Amino acid sequence: MSGFFNDGSADAPKLRVYLNLDTLLDLRADSLWSHADRLDPQARDALLARDGFEGVQRTDDGPAQPQTCLPHCGASRIDQPAQADAIVARHVARGDRCLTLHAGTGLEDDAQASRLVEALLTAADKHRFAVFLETHRATITQDLWRTVQLVRRFPELRLNGDFSHYYCGQEMTYGDWPAKLAFMEPIFARTGFLHGRIASPGCMQVPITAELARRPPQAHGQCDFLAHFCALWSHAIRGFVQHAGAGDVLVFAPELLSGAYYYARCWPDTQGRLVEExxxxxxxLIYKDLIRALFAQVQQDTARPAA
Known part of the structure; x- marks a missing residue:
């Protein structure tokens, strides 16, 4: 099984950390990333590379930016099967390394959902391009059960795992957590892209601290949602490593959205103005280090001989 993003090398399967560029929108005035709106793409990418990012995910449909110095991937959506080929072709022509897609609205019946997946797969195969169907609310992958049925019907399908939509939207902690992880194994085996966002059971996007992220999962204390996301991401990494081939790349891209989209929580400051928490x-930056530590741990565990 492959179908993942491949860099054409003979290297062992690897992790690459990109940044979804929507993360840089509407940041707090005291952000470590300052004056983002004033940077041209080349200056932006140079600063991101300095901070340890290896690529970016563009969320616009604009043309190629020849001055960029980091590889980039794309993001888009399809609502009708007839849209798939043109969208994939546009991202191939732009020079994107791969593409994540939202598909449908979540109101499709099984036949309609299947036609969307078939169109996505046909376009990916025609253009020899890695396309990852995103797990997301209000799309055909909005719940665990339906997504597992889709990948059983279409085992060649590859996914962008944004597990915050399941963890919060389906309140995964309500019930048997180990059973839900086991049910998700067909999803983990096909995840070749991860959108980095951590949710709590009641909020789609919550912050963590660097100190907490460095602790082993069993020491997260009341921050059990962090331990759960370490488990979700580790399962996805393990699924990727087990099914990937030479040159295959797992992309992890933090996608931390602003309060304008009701993701980041906002609180009143001393003047009563709403400010992101x-x-x-x-x-x-914390996510970047966390995912690299998790990937290294999974590699170590999978290389260890069975007892």
């Missing part, structure tokens, strides 16, 4: 760019 955390610096989303600082959070992305």
């Amino acid at each position: 955390s610096d989303r760019y600082a959070q992305a």
Whole structure:
């Protein structure tokens, strides 16, 4: 099984940490990332590379930016099967390395959902391009059960795992957590892209601290949602490593959205103005280090001989 993003090398499967550029929108005035709106793409990418990011995910449909110095991938959506080929072709022509897609509205019946997946797969195969269907609310992958049925019907399908939509939207902690992880194994086996966002059972996007992220999962205390996301991401990494081939790349892209989209929580400051509770760019830096530690741990565990 492959179908993942492949860099054409003979290297062992690897992790690459990108940044979804929507993370840089509407940041707090005291953000570690300052004056983002004044930077040209080349200057922006140079600063991101300095901070340890290896690529970016563009969320616009604009043309190529020849002055950029980091590889980039794309993001889009399809609502009708007939849209898939043109959208994939546009991202191939732009020079994107791969593409994540929202598909449908979540109101489709099984036949309609299948036609969307078939169109996505046909376009990906025609253009020889890695396309990842995103797990997201209000799309055909909005719940665990339906997504698992889709990948059983279409085992060649590859996914962008944004597990915050399941963790919060389906309140995964309400019930048997180990059973839900086991049910998700067909999803983990097909995840070649991860949108980095941590949710709590009641909020789609919550901050963590660097100190807490460095602790082993069993020491997260009351921050059990962090331990749960370490488990979700580790399962996805393990699924990728087990099914990937030479040159395959798992992309992890923090996608931390502003309060304008009701993701980041906002609180009144001393003047009564609503301010986001955390610096989303600082959070992305924490995520970057966390996912690399998890990937290294999974590699170590899978290389260890069975007892």
